[in-house]
Amino acid sequence: MKKFYLFFLPFVLVIQPKLFSQQTTGDPYKALHEKIWGERHGRTHGSNPNALRGMISPAGHAHKITGTPVSSLSDQDLKSKCTFFAGDSLAGFDFNTARQQALNDGCKMLSEFKAHMLRQQVTYVKGKYNISTPNNNSSYPQIPNTGGKLMMPSLCNNIDFEDGVFTGWTGVSGYNANSNNPLTVPASALTVAVTSTNQNIYGCADINMITSAYGNDPVGGFPGKDPNGGLYSVRLGGFDINTDDGDGYLCASQKWNYWGPANGEYLEKTITVSAANSLLSFDFAVVLNDGGHPNGQQPYFHVFVTNTAGVVLSSCTQYYVQAAAGVPPAGFTNSGFVNTYDGSLLYYKGWTSNSINLTPYIGSNVKIRFVAAGCSNGGHMGWAYVDAICDNADINTTSVSPCVGTNVTLTAPAVAGGTYLWTGPGVTGSTSQSVTVSSSGTYTVAVTPSQGALCSYTLTRVVTFNPLPSVSAAPTGSLNCTNVTTQIGLATTTSPAGFITTGPGVTGGSTTSSVTVNQGGTYNYTVTDQTSGCATTGAVNVTQNTTAPGASINAPSVLNCNTTSQNLVGNPGSGVTYNWTGPSGFTSTNGSPNITLGGTYNLTVTSTFNGCTSTANTSVTQNTTAPSASINAPTVLNCTNTAQNLVGNPGSGVTYTWSGPSSF
16 A cells, blocks of 8 residues: 655645744744654545546647646636745745746646745745755665465576566665756665566556556557567656645545645665676656746656665666656657646657676676656656566577587577677677587677667687597408408597497397497498597498309219219319219219219319308219120031021120130
8 A cells, every 4th residue: 555755855745735934933944843743643635636647648639738827717726826935934045036046947747836936935045044954864685475376486586577576676665856956765674676577557556566467558559568578567757646636645535745846656676796796787758748847846767776885887878858848858759648737748759778797797796777757746657668688698609619610609698779799700890699600710799788788798608619539440350251240449639439230130249349240231320529529420241152162963964883883073164162072981082073973973163262151062873884795596507507696685785795616
């Protein structure tokens, strides 16, 4: 629930306006101060129930001006409404000069005119009675963690609000006494900012957590959630929370017990810088209502990063903008909407990202603060959406120990709205966020954030491509019918080295430098430098000859009483050795042995090239059976039969040789 803000000057109206005089108090300002700061009774309804706040309306459309123009009041009415001290407290105060000053400062509506006149009168009384300004409390507690849910773990210790709550952030509410000075924060615990989630711009929370459900800002049309961020952003202020209607603070139709300058708020966090968060981006989008006031009285937005002593680190670590009378601030756009309070224009600046390299501050603490405030006269508002993103200020690489023959992608940090310029072997002049490199060397990227060239910074990374192991690979011999295994030798000077060999017949040593194989074919090996991880791959071919020589025997002749021996002829005729076996223990190692016996002869030939063997056999026929000779019985030779033919047997298949008496 929102507290009322009390500060030392413009809080005169409480339930009913009251005039303070020197005669009744002895010190009118002191009485005013003690009265308001002593009550601390929270918010109340103002004394004027008919006071109307403004609202946004498209420019050029018919809309009712909700403020009361000063020009509509008579001098007497104006003086009556704008005299805040009785008795002789204002003796010597020049009302007409003060009135002209308020009008010159753009206070043409009654509420702002009254606030301006009050400040002038309080300043006069303070000077007249030598009253000092109460001290402000400079220490405020962190915002309680209310209303948020942890949706995504923060990588930045909640710098980026991704815890969904305000853990680690300090939120403070105060008022804008001078737009060129820090926000004025009274010495009160009641100034801890009230937070909520996704309230519209007419809500009464000082600070809102913003999610995608919020949608777009109704004035600027840009998304309320940072498009470059995560799930959450934050809105500081709003239309009602950062204005004052002049009769008492009005928010969501309720007025609070202060009157005059517009509300403002800041959100602050102390960051311990490390390598992991050394790149800080602060994103913001801003809406400012031009009140037509001079410099120092307009709505403003400020973001800055300081050391622990409060000194801004550099011009690159802050952004400040104040509404300018009659023109949009640099980089802002006319929204096409007006504040119906007085028809004043609203300008906006869409999401912008500033990037800061905090590497020089690693190990120390810095503070980031976002501030938004309405005008010092109360009638014109300013609000801002903010986010912060952290990263490491380094060039990221896809490999910290690349190998020769590979490519490495180097990526600079993401800087929304920034530019890049690379130098290094093969990439000089590249302007992309990432580059691909294949050579050893020093690579640098000049990052220019949206703040401009004066805020650029250079990041460097040395890339060394490690050599591949030198490997010689060969088998110790070929495979054949004699050598049924062989070794593949892998020789390298790399140490320590790892080995892996695969192939069709690995039988041992696949993870060593000597691999045993028993099949011919292609074997793939990988030799890895176990220090760098770089590897050489290759293939070695093992030959295998197991072709049999193909044994055969020429057809033999038949052995008989005429052919009593012959030479068997074995094949092939060369490149082999012979081993014959046969009947009666016959053996021979000749290619063409002589045989005299019939029977089965077996031949084994062995290749002299690969040791492989083939066999053949043949049967030799032997016929040594004698024919059975006989003579048919002859007849008797006499004087009658003086001759006859002797008949020999067998009658065929033989030859005949006869012998007889008298040399027959």
